[in-house]
Amino acid sequence: MARLERWARWMLPHQEAEDILADYRDIAGDPELLQGLGRPRDVIKSLTQKKPYRTWLVVFALMAACILIPGISPTTIGYPIWLHLFDGGRDWPYGAYFTIPGAVLALVWFRWRGRKEQRLPKAVPILLAVFLICIGAVLLFCWACSRDFEAFLEAWGRMKVWIGPNEDAPRSFHLSRLAMCYGSPIIALLGMYSLVKARSGDRRWAAVYVLGLTAMVTALLVLDWSGRIIIDGAEEAFRQLLVRCSVIAAVGIVGTGVALC
C-alpha cells in the first residue's frame, strides 16, 4: 500500500490520487482482488493520463534544472557552467536570474495542485532553520566586510592560528570558499528532495525548495564577488552586495511564507 501510495502521488494529479487510494484502502482487505490488480507501479501506470503526467515531468525538470545547474556550478565539474552563469565581472550574474523561474514555478504549481497534510512534516522547519542560518551567515559576512574590510581580512588571517597553521594563505579563506563551493550542491540536492516530497507528500515542502534557492543564490553571489573584489573600495562593493543579498533574502523569505500557508 505504501508503494502504491508513493507511485499514485507521483504520477497522478492530487484529486485523482486521493480517489484511487480511497478505493484501494477498501480493496486491500481482499487479497484475491488485490493480486488481480497487479504490481503497484503497473496499476498506477495503467491509470495515468499521459498529458498531465508529461506536464508534471516538464515542470519538475525545469524546477530541478533551476536548482541543479547553479548548484553544481562552483564545483570542479561545474566550472564551465560557473564561467557562463557567474564569473565574468557582470553586475548581476545570470545565475541569479536562473533561480527566479524555479521559485515562481514551485510556488504556483504546488499552491494550486499540491496536497496539504494536517501537520507540517518535522523535517521542513529543521531544513528551513538551516537555510536561514546559511542566509544569515552570508549577510553577516557581507556586513562585516562592508564595515572595515581590512580589519576583517586581518581577523580572517588570524583565524589560521585557530584552524591550523598554513604558510601560504589563511586556511580559513580556503575553508570558507570550500564551504560555499560544496554547500551549493548539497543545497541543490536537498532542493531536489524537497520537490519530490512536495509532489508525493505535503506541498509545504516547496518552502524548503524556495528558501534553498535563496540561500544558494546569495552564497553564489558572494562567492562570485569575493573572487574579484579589489581591496580599494571593497567596503562600498560589499555594501552594494549586502543590499542586493538582503533584497533577495527578503523576497525568498516572503516566498517561503507563501509556500507554507
Place this chain on the structure above:
Amino acid sequence: MLKKDLIELCLLHLLAQGDQYGYDLLRRLHAAFPDTQESAVYALLRSLCREGCSEQYKGETSDGPARKYYRLTGHGTARYGELLKQWRALLAALSELGIQ
C-alpha cells in the same frame, strides 16, 4: 460491441441501480468476468469518472475512514442508454442468426 463496452455497460448498469463504492463494483464485476484483469476493469471505472459519466463523493461513516462512493451523472445515464441500445441491437442480430 466489444468486451470493453460490455464491461462498461455492466458498470453503468450497476451504478444505475444505486450508488456503490469501488471495491463492491470490482468484486461484482470479478464474479461476472473472472477471466478479465481487475486492473482493466478498474481502469475502465476510472475512465468513466474522467469522462464525466460517473462521479465520486465521500460517504458518511460512523467509524473508520470515510468511503468514497461512485454515482451516475446525467451524462452517464445517457451513455448507459446508448450502450443498452447497442446491446439490444446485438442481441436481436444474434437472435436473427439463430444464436440463443
